[in-house]
Amino acid sequence: MRIGGIEAGGTKFVCAVSENDSQNIIDKVSFPTGDPEETLDEVKDFFKKHQIEAVGVASFGPVDLNKKSKTYGSFLNTPKEKWKDYPLLDQLKTLFDIPVFLDTDVNAACLAEYKYGAGKGADTCLYITVGTGLGAGLVQNGEIYQGKNHSEMGHVIIKKHHDDPFNGCCPYHGSCIEGMASGLAIEKRYGKKGIELTENNRVWEIEAYYLAQAIMNYYVVLIPEKVILGGGVLKQEKLYPLIRSYFTKEMNGYLDVGSVDELIVAPELNDEQGVIGAMELIGRSLS
Protein backbone atom coordinates (compact mmCIF):
# COMPACT_ATOMS: atom_id res chain seq x y z
CA MET A 1 0.00 0.00 0.00
CA ARG A 2 1.27 3.42 -0.96
CA ILE A 3 0.67 6.47 1.16
CA GLY A 4 1.53 10.12 0.69
CA GLY A 5 2.92 12.70 3.06
CA ILE A 6 3.04 16.47 2.66
CA GLU A 7 5.09 18.72 4.88
CA ALA A 8 3.50 22.05 4.10
CA GLY A 9 6.04 24.54 5.41
CA GLY A 10 5.97 28.29 5.20
CA THR A 11 9.29 28.25 3.31
CA LYS A 12 9.12 24.98 1.43
CA PHE A 13 6.85 22.04 0.73
CA VAL A 14 8.10 18.46 0.94
CA CYS A 15 6.04 15.70 -0.65
CA ALA A 16 6.84 12.02 -0.29
CA VAL A 17 5.41 8.62 -1.10
CA SER A 18 6.08 5.58 1.06
CA GLU A 19 5.46 1.92 0.53
CA ASN A 20 3.78 0.11 3.46
CA ASP A 21 5.82 1.86 6.14
CA SER A 22 6.00 5.65 6.49
CA GLN A 23 9.77 5.48 6.84
CA ASN A 24 10.13 3.56 3.59
CA ILE A 25 10.13 6.60 1.32
CA ILE A 26 10.27 5.64 -2.36
CA ASP A 27 9.90 9.08 -3.92
CA LYS A 28 10.29 12.59 -2.59
CA VAL A 29 10.29 16.14 -3.86
CA SER A 30 10.79 19.57 -2.32
CA PHE A 31 9.93 23.00 -3.68
CA PRO A 32 9.60 26.55 -2.34
CA THR A 33 6.20 27.60 -1.00
CA GLY A 34 4.51 29.98 -3.43
CA ASP A 35 0.92 31.13 -3.70
CA PRO A 36 -1.63 28.51 -2.67
CA GLU A 37 -2.80 27.65 -6.22
CA GLU A 38 0.63 27.25 -7.79
CA THR A 39 1.88 25.32 -4.77
CA LEU A 40 -1.01 22.90 -4.84
CA ASP A 41 -0.46 22.43 -8.59
CA GLU A 42 3.07 21.25 -7.84
CA VAL A 43 1.72 18.92 -5.15
CA LYS A 44 -0.73 17.48 -7.66
CA ASP A 45 1.98 17.02 -10.30
CA PHE A 46 4.15 15.05 -7.91
CA PHE A 47 1.48 12.71 -6.62
CA LYS A 48 -0.12 11.94 -9.98
CA LYS A 49 2.81 9.62 -10.72
CA HIS A 50 1.81 7.43 -7.76
CA GLN A 51 -1.25 5.51 -6.78
CA ILE A 52 -1.62 6.52 -3.13
CA GLU A 53 -4.50 5.42 -0.94
CA ALA A 54 -4.39 8.17 1.68
CA VAL A 55 -2.41 11.31 2.38
CA GLY A 56 -1.28 13.02 5.57
CA VAL A 57 -0.52 16.72 5.75
CA ALA A 58 1.73 18.41 8.29
CA SER A 59 1.09 22.09 7.88
CA PHE A 60 2.53 25.35 9.08
CA GLY A 61 0.10 27.27 11.23
CA PRO A 62 -1.99 28.57 12.59
CA VAL A 63 -4.60 26.38 10.99
CA ASP A 64 -8.04 25.73 12.37
CA LEU A 65 -8.14 22.19 13.75
CA ASN A 66 -11.29 22.58 15.80
CA LYS A 67 -13.68 20.12 14.21
CA LYS A 68 -16.66 22.03 15.54
CA SER A 69 -15.54 25.18 13.75
CA LYS A 70 -16.94 26.41 10.45
CA THR A 71 -13.43 27.14 9.23
CA TYR A 72 -12.03 23.71 10.17
CA GLY A 73 -9.01 22.95 7.98
CA SER A 74 -8.43 26.58 6.93
CA PHE A 75 -5.50 28.84 7.76
CA LEU A 76 -6.05 31.47 10.42
CA ASN A 77 -3.97 34.57 11.25
CA THR A 78 -0.85 33.84 9.23
CA PRO A 79 1.45 36.66 8.15
CA LYS A 80 1.56 34.91 4.73
CA GLU A 81 -1.25 37.01 3.26
CA LYS A 82 -2.11 34.73 0.33
CA TRP A 83 -2.59 31.77 2.68
CA LYS A 84 -4.72 33.57 5.24
CA ASP A 85 -8.18 31.93 5.39
CA TYR A 86 -7.16 29.50 2.63
CA PRO A 87 -9.23 26.29 3.04
CA LEU A 88 -6.27 23.91 2.85
CA LEU A 89 -8.06 20.73 3.88
CA ASP A 90 -11.02 21.25 1.55
CA GLN A 91 -8.74 22.04 -1.37
CA LEU A 92 -6.65 18.95 -0.74
CA LYS A 93 -9.75 16.79 -0.47
CA THR A 94 -10.94 18.09 -3.83
CA LEU A 95 -7.50 17.53 -5.31
CA PHE A 96 -7.04 13.98 -4.07
CA ASP A 97 -10.38 12.24 -3.74
CA ILE A 98 -8.80 9.94 -1.13
CA PRO A 99 -8.77 10.34 2.69
CA VAL A 100 -6.77 13.37 3.80
CA PHE A 101 -5.47 13.79 7.39
CA LEU A 102 -4.30 17.14 8.64
CA ASP A 103 -2.36 18.39 11.66
CA THR A 104 0.41 20.89 12.33
CA ASP A 105 4.02 20.41 11.22
CA VAL A 106 5.25 20.31 14.82
CA ASN A 107 2.61 17.87 15.99
CA ALA A 108 3.42 15.56 13.08
CA ALA A 109 7.17 15.87 13.66
CA CYS A 110 6.62 15.09 17.33
CA LEU A 111 4.66 11.98 16.42
CA ALA A 112 7.40 10.75 14.08
CA GLU A 113 10.17 11.36 16.62
CA TYR A 114 8.07 9.66 19.26
CA LYS A 115 7.49 6.60 17.12
CA TYR A 116 10.87 6.22 15.45
CA GLY A 117 13.31 8.79 16.75
CA ALA A 118 14.54 10.58 19.85
CA GLY A 119 11.19 10.29 21.64
CA LYS A 120 10.85 6.51 21.55
CA GLY A 121 9.42 5.26 24.83
CA ALA A 122 8.64 8.73 26.20
CA ASP A 123 5.03 8.73 27.43
CA THR A 124 4.99 12.53 27.28
CA CYS A 125 7.09 13.81 24.42
CA LEU A 126 7.57 17.45 23.44
CA TYR A 127 9.03 18.51 20.09
CA ILE A 128 10.17 22.09 19.57
CA THR A 129 11.29 23.49 16.26
CA VAL A 130 13.30 26.68 15.93
CA GLY A 131 13.35 27.63 12.27
CA THR A 132 12.11 30.81 10.62
CA GLY A 133 9.39 30.65 13.26
CA LEU A 134 9.17 28.71 16.52
CA GLY A 135 6.61 26.12 17.47
CA ALA A 136 6.10 23.00 19.52
CA GLY A 137 3.89 19.95 19.68
CA LEU A 138 3.15 17.35 22.32
CA VAL A 139 2.46 13.64 22.00
CA GLN A 140 1.15 11.86 25.06
CA ASN A 141 0.76 8.09 25.16
CA GLY A 142 0.85 8.04 21.39
CA GLU A 143 -1.79 10.72 20.89
CA ILE A 144 -1.27 14.28 19.73
CA TYR A 145 -2.29 16.77 22.40
CA GLN A 146 -4.96 19.19 21.26
CA GLY A 147 -7.11 21.56 23.28
CA LYS A 148 -9.89 23.53 21.66
CA ASN A 149 -7.41 23.86 18.81
CA HIS A 150 -3.74 23.01 18.20
CA SER A 151 -1.22 24.46 20.66
CA GLU A 152 0.49 27.75 19.92
CA MET A 153 3.55 27.34 22.09
CA GLY A 154 5.64 29.74 20.00
CA HIS A 155 3.85 32.58 21.71
CA VAL A 156 4.67 32.00 25.38
CA ILE A 157 5.85 34.97 27.39
CA ILE A 158 9.44 34.91 28.64
CA LYS A 159 11.57 37.51 30.38
CA LYS A 160 14.06 39.66 28.55
CA HIS A 161 17.78 39.17 28.76
CA HIS A 162 19.26 42.14 30.65
CA ASP A 163 21.71 42.79 27.82
CA ASP A 164 19.38 42.51 24.82
CA PRO A 165 18.06 45.76 23.34
CA PHE A 166 15.92 43.92 20.76
CA ASN A 167 12.18 44.22 21.32
CA GLY A 168 11.15 41.17 19.35
CA CYS A 169 9.58 40.60 15.96
CA CYS A 170 6.29 38.82 16.63
CA PRO A 171 3.68 40.94 14.84
CA TYR A 172 1.23 40.22 17.66
CA HIS A 173 3.31 40.10 20.83
CA GLY A 174 6.70 41.55 20.04
CA SER A 175 8.79 39.72 22.59
CA CYS A 176 7.11 36.32 22.92
CA ILE A 177 9.53 33.41 22.45
CA GLU A 178 9.01 33.34 18.67
CA GLY A 179 9.58 37.08 18.58
CA MET A 180 12.85 36.77 20.51
CA ALA A 181 14.41 33.45 19.53
CA SER A 182 13.18 32.32 16.09
CA GLY A 183 15.52 32.35 13.09
CA LEU A 184 13.75 35.49 11.94
CA ALA A 185 14.32 37.14 15.33
CA ILE A 186 18.05 36.43 15.07
CA GLU A 187 18.13 37.94 11.59
CA LYS A 188 16.20 41.04 12.65
CA ARG A 189 18.23 41.56 15.81
CA TYR A 190 21.67 41.28 14.24
CA GLY A 191 20.95 42.11 10.59
CA LYS A 192 22.54 38.77 9.64
CA LYS A 193 21.35 35.18 9.38
CA GLY A 194 22.22 32.73 12.14
CA ILE A 195 24.60 30.84 9.93
CA GLU A 196 26.72 33.97 9.47
CA LEU A 197 26.95 34.46 13.24
CA THR A 198 28.43 31.08 14.09
CA GLU A 199 31.58 32.58 15.65
CA ASN A 200 29.73 35.09 17.83
CA ASN A 201 29.32 33.36 21.20
CA ARG A 202 27.18 36.14 22.63
CA VAL A 203 24.49 35.40 20.02
CA TRP A 204 24.19 31.79 21.13
CA GLU A 205 24.32 32.60 24.83
CA ILE A 206 21.32 34.88 24.40
CA GLU A 207 19.55 32.39 22.14
CA ALA A 208 20.07 29.59 24.67
CA TYR A 209 18.91 31.83 27.52
CA TYR A 210 15.60 32.41 25.75
CA LEU A 211 15.07 28.84 24.60
CA ALA A 212 15.74 27.56 28.13
CA GLN A 213 13.01 29.84 29.42
CA ALA A 214 10.54 28.54 26.86
CA ILE A 215 11.43 24.98 27.83
CA MET A 216 11.00 25.88 31.51
CA ASN A 217 7.51 27.18 30.76
CA TYR A 218 6.53 24.13 28.72
CA TYR A 219 8.10 21.86 31.32
CA VAL A 220 6.18 23.09 34.35
CA VAL A 221 2.89 22.92 32.46
CA LEU A 222 3.36 19.60 30.67
CA ILE A 223 6.06 17.71 32.64
CA PRO A 224 7.43 15.94 29.56
CA GLU A 225 9.77 12.99 29.71
CA LYS A 226 11.58 14.11 26.60
CA VAL A 227 12.15 17.52 25.01
CA ILE A 228 13.34 17.27 21.41
CA LEU A 229 14.75 20.47 19.95
CA GLY A 230 15.03 20.73 16.18
CA GLY A 231 14.80 23.17 13.27
CA GLY A 232 17.37 25.15 11.31
CA VAL A 233 18.66 27.25 14.21
CA LEU A 234 19.57 24.11 16.16
CA LYS A 235 22.09 23.24 13.44
CA GLN A 236 24.26 25.30 15.79
CA GLU A 237 24.99 22.26 17.88
CA LYS A 238 26.72 24.28 20.56
CA LEU A 239 23.27 25.44 21.55
CA TYR A 240 22.38 22.12 23.19
CA PRO A 241 24.80 22.27 26.13
CA LEU A 242 24.09 25.98 26.60
CA ILE A 243 20.33 25.42 26.67
CA ARG A 244 20.68 22.53 29.12
CA SER A 245 22.77 24.67 31.39
CA TYR A 246 20.38 27.64 31.35
CA PHE A 247 17.42 25.30 31.85
CA THR A 248 19.09 23.76 34.91
CA LYS A 249 19.65 27.28 36.24
CA GLU A 250 16.01 28.25 35.67
CA MET A 251 14.71 25.08 37.32
CA ASN A 252 17.14 25.60 40.21
CA GLY A 253 16.61 22.14 41.66
CA TYR A 254 12.88 22.54 42.20
CA LEU A 255 11.83 19.52 40.15
CA ASP A 256 13.83 16.37 39.62
CA VAL A 257 14.11 16.27 35.83
CA GLY A 258 16.52 13.33 35.81
CA SER A 259 19.53 13.69 33.51
CA VAL A 260 19.20 16.95 31.58
CA ASP A 261 21.39 15.46 28.81
CA GLU A 262 18.75 12.80 28.31
CA LEU A 263 15.87 15.21 28.72
CA ILE A 264 16.82 17.87 26.16
CA VAL A 265 17.97 16.19 22.97
CA ALA A 266 18.32 16.58 19.21
CA PRO A 267 15.90 14.96 16.75
CA GLU A 268 17.00 11.72 15.12
CA LEU A 269 15.08 11.57 11.86
CA ASN A 270 17.38 13.68 9.68
CA ASP A 271 14.94 16.41 8.77
CA GLU A 272 12.40 13.82 7.64
CA GLN A 273 10.33 13.94 10.86
CA GLY A 274 7.88 16.34 9.20
CA VAL A 275 7.04 14.28 6.18
CA ILE A 276 7.19 10.94 8.00
CA GLY A 277 4.98 12.43 10.70
CA ALA A 278 2.55 13.60 8.01
CA MET A 279 2.14 9.99 6.90
CA GLU A 280 1.75 8.89 10.51
CA LEU A 281 -1.34 11.10 10.73
CA ILE A 282 -3.14 8.75 8.37
CA GLY A 283 -5.86 6.81 10.10
CA ARG A 284 -6.00 9.09 13.13
CA SER A 285 -9.46 10.23 14.02
CA LEU A 286 -8.34 13.64 15.15
CA SER A 287 -8.30 15.33 11.77
Next chain:
Amino acid sequence: MRIGGIEAGGTKFVCAVSENDSQNIIDKVSFPTGDPEETLDEVKDFFKKHQIEAVGVASFGPVDLNKKSKTYGSFLNTPKEKWKDYPLLDQLKTLFDIPVFLDTDVNAACLAEYKYGAGKGADTCLYITVGTGLGAGLVQNGEIYQGKNHSEMGHVIIKKHHDDPFNGCCPYHGSCIEGMASGLAIEKRYGKKGIELTENNRVWEIEAYYLAQAIMNYYVVLIPEKVILGGGVLKQEKLYPLIRSYFTKEMNGYLDVGSVDELIVAPELNDEQGVIGAMELIGRSLS
Protein backbone atom coordinates in the same frame (compact mmCIF):
# COMPACT_ATOMS: atom_id res chain seq x y z
CA MET B 1 -22.57 4.00 49.94
CA ARG B 2 -20.47 6.44 51.93
CA ILE B 3 -17.26 7.91 50.62
CA GLY B 4 -14.70 10.21 52.16
CA GLY B 5 -12.85 13.20 50.79
CA ILE B 6 -9.79 14.94 52.19
CA GLU B 7 -8.61 18.30 50.99
CA ALA B 8 -5.09 18.31 52.38
CA GLY B 9 -4.09 21.96 52.16
CA GLY B 10 -0.92 23.60 53.36
CA THR B 11 -2.94 25.87 55.66
CA LYS B 12 -5.92 23.71 56.54
CA PHE B 13 -7.34 20.24 56.07
CA VAL B 14 -10.98 19.70 55.11
CA CYS B 15 -12.50 16.25 55.57
CA ALA B 16 -15.97 15.31 54.39
CA VAL B 17 -18.24 12.31 54.06
CA SER B 18 -20.81 12.03 51.30
CA GLU B 19 -23.66 9.66 50.76
CA ASN B 20 -23.90 8.16 47.23
CA ASP B 21 -23.03 11.41 45.43
CA SER B 22 -19.87 13.41 46.13
CA GLN B 23 -21.91 16.61 46.32
CA ASN B 24 -24.22 15.18 48.96
CA ILE B 25 -22.00 16.00 51.94
CA ILE B 26 -23.45 14.70 55.23
CA ASP B 27 -20.57 15.58 57.54
CA LYS B 28 -17.61 17.90 57.26
CA VAL B 29 -14.79 19.22 59.40
CA SER B 30 -11.92 21.62 58.92
CA PHE B 31 -8.79 22.13 61.02
CA PRO B 32 -5.43 23.85 60.61
CA THR B 33 -2.59 21.82 59.11
CA GLY B 34 -0.09 20.86 61.81
CA ASP B 35 2.68 18.29 61.81
CA PRO B 36 1.94 15.18 59.76
CA GLU B 37 1.26 12.88 62.72
CA GLU B 38 -1.08 15.17 64.63
CA THR B 39 -2.88 16.13 61.44
CA LEU B 40 -3.45 12.53 60.43
CA ASP B 41 -4.70 11.80 63.93
CA GLU B 42 -7.39 14.43 63.45
CA VAL B 43 -8.26 12.93 60.09
CA LYS B 44 -8.61 9.52 61.72
CA ASP B 45 -10.78 10.91 64.52
CA PHE B 46 -13.20 12.44 62.06
CA PHE B 47 -13.60 9.44 59.81
CA LYS B 48 -13.97 6.84 62.56
CA LYS B 49 -17.54 8.05 63.09
CA HIS B 50 -18.42 6.96 59.53
CA GLN B 51 -18.29 3.76 57.64
CA ILE B 52 -16.72 4.88 54.38
CA GLU B 53 -15.83 2.51 51.56
CA ALA B 54 -13.16 4.55 49.81
CA VAL B 55 -11.42 7.87 50.26
CA GLY B 56 -10.05 10.45 47.85
CA VAL B 57 -7.29 12.86 48.77
CA ALA B 58 -6.62 16.23 47.13
CA SER B 59 -3.24 17.28 48.41
CA PHE B 60 -1.05 20.34 48.35
CA GLY B 61 2.14 19.73 46.44
CA PRO B 62 4.53 18.93 45.17
CA VAL B 63 3.78 15.28 45.72
CA ASP B 64 5.22 12.43 43.71
CA LEU B 65 2.47 11.08 41.43
CA ASN B 66 4.73 9.15 39.10
CA LYS B 67 3.63 5.57 39.61
CA LYS B 68 6.98 4.28 38.40
CA SER B 69 8.77 6.22 41.11
CA LYS B 70 10.04 4.72 44.38
CA THR B 71 8.65 7.71 46.26
CA TYR B 72 5.19 7.54 44.68
CA GLY B 73 2.69 9.17 47.00
CA SER B 74 5.27 11.08 49.06
CA PHE B 75 5.80 14.81 49.31
CA LEU B 76 8.73 16.27 47.39
CA ASN B 77 10.41 19.69 47.74
CA THR B 78 7.88 21.46 49.94
CA PRO B 79 8.92 24.45 52.07
CA LYS B 80 6.86 22.81 54.87
CA GLU B 81 9.85 21.02 56.42
CA LYS B 82 7.90 18.46 58.46
CA TRP B 83 6.00 17.31 55.38
CA LYS B 84 9.00 17.02 53.09
CA ASP B 85 9.43 13.37 52.00
CA TYR B 86 6.42 12.37 54.13
CA PRO B 87 4.84 9.25 52.58
CA LEU B 88 1.28 10.58 52.58
CA LEU B 89 -0.32 7.85 50.47
CA ASP B 90 1.28 4.98 52.39
CA GLN B 91 0.32 6.51 55.73
CA LEU B 92 -3.26 7.00 54.61
CA LYS B 93 -3.45 3.46 53.31
CA THR B 94 -2.26 2.17 56.70
CA LEU B 95 -4.74 4.44 58.47
CA PHE B 96 -7.76 3.50 56.42
CA ASP B 97 -7.49 -0.04 55.13
CA ILE B 98 -9.85 0.90 52.29
CA PRO B 99 -8.94 2.11 48.76
CA VAL B 100 -7.23 5.52 48.79
CA PHE B 101 -6.99 7.74 45.70
CA LEU B 102 -4.56 10.63 45.56
CA ASP B 103 -4.04 13.63 43.31
CA THR B 104 -3.23 17.31 43.75
CA ASP B 105 -5.65 19.85 45.22
CA VAL B 106 -5.82 21.80 41.96
CA ASN B 107 -6.36 18.71 39.82
CA ALA B 108 -9.16 17.57 42.08
CA ALA B 109 -10.73 21.03 42.18
CA CYS B 110 -10.54 21.16 38.40
CA LEU B 111 -12.32 17.83 38.15
CA ALA B 112 -15.11 18.96 40.47
CA GLU B 113 -15.63 22.26 38.62
CA TYR B 114 -15.58 20.39 35.32
CA LYS B 115 -18.21 17.91 36.47
CA TYR B 116 -20.52 20.14 38.50
CA GLY B 117 -19.38 23.74 38.30
CA ALA B 118 -18.02 26.43 36.01
CA GLY B 119 -16.29 23.94 33.72
CA LYS B 120 -19.31 21.87 32.75
CA GLY B 121 -19.13 20.96 29.08
CA ALA B 122 -15.60 22.28 28.57
CA ASP B 123 -13.56 19.56 26.85
CA THR B 124 -10.34 21.25 27.99
CA CYS B 125 -10.78 22.86 31.38
CA LEU B 126 -8.10 24.70 33.34
CA TYR B 127 -8.48 25.53 37.03
CA ILE B 128 -6.10 28.02 38.65
CA THR B 129 -6.01 28.74 42.34
CA VAL B 130 -4.38 31.83 43.81
CA GLY B 131 -4.17 31.35 47.54
CA THR B 132 -1.10 31.35 49.77
CA GLY B 133 0.57 29.65 46.81
CA LEU B 134 -0.45 29.45 43.16
CA GLY B 135 -1.19 26.32 41.18
CA ALA B 136 -3.24 24.99 38.31
CA GLY B 137 -4.67 21.75 37.02
CA LEU B 138 -6.09 20.62 33.70
CA VAL B 139 -8.91 18.23 32.94
CA GLN B 140 -9.28 17.10 29.36
CA ASN B 141 -12.25 15.06 28.19
CA GLY B 142 -12.93 14.11 31.78
CA GLU B 143 -9.38 12.99 32.55
CA ILE B 144 -6.82 14.78 34.69
CA TYR B 145 -3.78 15.77 32.67
CA GLN B 146 -0.54 14.33 33.97
CA GLY B 147 2.87 14.16 32.35
CA LYS B 148 5.72 12.30 33.99
CA ASN B 149 4.28 13.79 37.17
CA HIS B 150 1.60 16.34 38.07
CA SER B 151 1.91 19.79 36.51
CA GLU B 152 3.70 22.57 38.35
CA MET B 153 2.12 25.54 36.65
CA GLY B 154 2.75 27.87 39.58
CA HIS B 155 6.33 28.13 38.43
CA VAL B 156 5.98 29.52 34.92
CA ILE B 157 8.18 32.43 33.97
CA ILE B 158 6.49 35.75 33.31
CA LYS B 159 7.85 39.24 32.68
CA LYS B 160 8.11 41.85 35.37
CA HIS B 161 5.82 44.83 35.61
CA HIS B 162 7.86 47.97 34.82
CA ASP B 163 6.72 49.56 38.06
CA ASP B 164 7.22 46.68 40.50
CA PRO B 165 10.42 46.71 42.57
CA PHE B 166 9.56 43.34 44.22
CA ASN B 167 11.83 40.48 43.19
CA GLY B 168 9.50 37.67 44.08
CA CYS B 169 9.29 35.16 46.92
CA CYS B 170 9.58 31.74 45.29
CA PRO B 171 12.42 30.06 47.16
CA TYR B 172 13.51 28.39 43.92
CA HIS B 173 12.83 30.93 41.17
CA GLY B 174 12.20 34.26 42.84
CA SER B 175 9.97 35.85 40.25
CA CYS B 176 8.00 32.93 38.79
CA ILE B 177 4.22 33.52 38.83
CA GLU B 178 3.86 32.04 42.32
CA GLY B 179 6.72 34.23 43.49
CA MET B 180 5.06 37.36 42.08
CA ALA B 181 1.31 36.85 42.36
CA SER B 182 0.46 34.40 45.14
CA GLY B 183 -1.16 35.60 48.36
CA LEU B 184 2.21 35.25 50.03
CA ALA B 185 3.82 37.40 47.32
CA ILE B 186 1.28 40.15 47.96
CA GLU B 187 1.99 39.99 51.68
CA LYS B 188 5.74 40.09 51.20
CA ARG B 189 5.62 42.88 48.64
CA TYR B 190 3.38 45.25 50.59
CA GLY B 191 3.88 44.03 54.17
CA LYS B 192 0.11 43.58 54.43
CA LYS B 193 -2.36 40.85 53.54
CA GLY B 194 -4.44 41.17 50.40
CA ILE B 195 -7.61 41.72 52.36
CA GLU B 196 -6.11 44.84 53.96
CA LEU B 197 -5.25 46.25 50.54
CA THR B 198 -8.72 46.16 49.05
CA GLU B 199 -8.85 49.92 48.43
CA ASN B 200 -5.44 50.11 46.75
CA ASN B 201 -6.17 49.86 43.02
CA ARG B 202 -2.51 49.73 42.07
CA VAL B 203 -2.14 46.42 43.94
CA TRP B 204 -4.88 44.78 41.89
CA GLU B 205 -3.69 46.25 38.60
CA ILE B 206 -0.29 44.66 39.15
CA GLU B 207 -1.84 41.42 40.38
CA ALA B 208 -4.06 41.22 37.30
CA TYR B 209 -1.15 42.04 35.02
CA TYR B 210 0.77 39.04 36.34
CA LEU B 211 -2.15 36.61 36.40
CA ALA B 212 -3.03 37.54 32.81
CA GLN B 213 0.49 36.62 31.78
CA ALA B 214 0.27 33.26 33.49
CA ILE B 215 -3.06 32.61 31.76
CA MET B 216 -1.50 33.64 28.43
CA ASN B 217 1.28 31.10 28.96
CA TYR B 218 -1.11 28.32 29.93
CA TYR B 219 -3.43 29.28 27.10
CA VAL B 220 -0.95 29.03 24.24
CA VAL B 221 0.30 25.67 25.49
CA LEU B 222 -3.03 24.05 26.39
CA ILE B 223 -5.71 25.97 24.44
CA PRO B 224 -8.37 25.50 27.10
CA GLU B 225 -12.05 26.14 26.52
CA LYS B 226 -12.51 27.35 30.07
CA VAL B 227 -10.16 29.02 32.55
CA ILE B 228 -11.52 28.94 36.11
CA LEU B 229 -9.77 31.23 38.56
CA GLY B 230 -10.27 30.58 42.26
CA GLY B 231 -8.52 30.76 45.63
CA GLY B 232 -8.49 33.32 48.42
CA VAL B 233 -6.94 36.16 46.41
CA LEU B 234 -9.75 35.99 43.86
CA LYS B 235 -12.19 36.98 46.61
CA GLN B 236 -11.23 40.39 45.25
CA GLU B 237 -13.84 40.17 42.56
CA LYS B 238 -12.62 43.28 40.82
CA LEU B 239 -9.68 41.16 39.66
CA TYR B 240 -11.79 39.29 37.07
CA PRO B 241 -12.47 42.20 34.70
CA LEU B 242 -8.89 43.44 35.12
CA ILE B 243 -7.42 40.02 34.34
CA ARG B 244 -9.67 39.63 31.29
CA SER B 245 -8.59 43.00 30.01
CA TYR B 246 -4.86 42.34 30.47
CA PHE B 247 -5.24 38.90 28.93
CA THR B 248 -6.92 40.39 25.86
CA LYS B 249 -4.03 42.86 25.62
CA GLU B 250 -1.43 40.08 25.86
CA MET B 251 -3.18 37.95 23.26
CA ASN B 252 -3.56 41.00 21.02
CA GLY B 253 -5.98 39.33 18.63
CA TYR B 254 -3.64 36.51 17.65
CA LEU B 255 -5.98 33.68 18.63
CA ASP B 256 -9.75 33.76 18.60
CA VAL B 257 -10.56 32.95 22.23
CA GLY B 258 -14.27 33.62 21.84
CA SER B 259 -15.85 35.71 24.58
CA VAL B 260 -13.24 36.45 27.24
CA ASP B 261 -16.03 36.86 29.80
CA GLU B 262 -17.01 33.27 29.18
CA LEU B 263 -13.42 32.05 28.98
CA ILE B 264 -12.08 33.42 32.28
CA VAL B 265 -14.56 32.77 35.05
CA ALA B 266 -14.99 32.24 38.79
CA PRO B 267 -15.51 28.79 40.32
CA GLU B 268 -19.06 27.78 41.18
CA LEU B 269 -18.69 25.24 43.96
CA ASN B 270 -18.44 27.61 46.96
CA ASP B 271 -15.01 26.56 48.16
CA GLU B 272 -16.06 22.90 48.16
CA GLN B 273 -14.42 22.07 44.82
CA GLY B 274 -11.38 20.68 46.65
CA VAL B 275 -13.16 18.22 48.86
CA ILE B 276 -15.79 17.26 46.26
CA GLY B 277 -12.95 16.82 43.75
CA ALA B 278 -11.15 14.60 46.26
CA MET B 279 -14.17 12.28 46.31
CA GLU B 280 -14.34 12.39 42.52
CA LEU B 281 -10.86 10.87 42.42
CA ILE B 282 -12.29 7.64 43.78
CA GLY B 283 -12.28 4.90 41.20
CA ARG B 284 -9.80 6.64 38.89
CA SER B 285 -6.94 4.45 37.86
CA LEU B 286 -4.43 7.28 37.83
CA SER B 287 -3.55 7.19 41.52
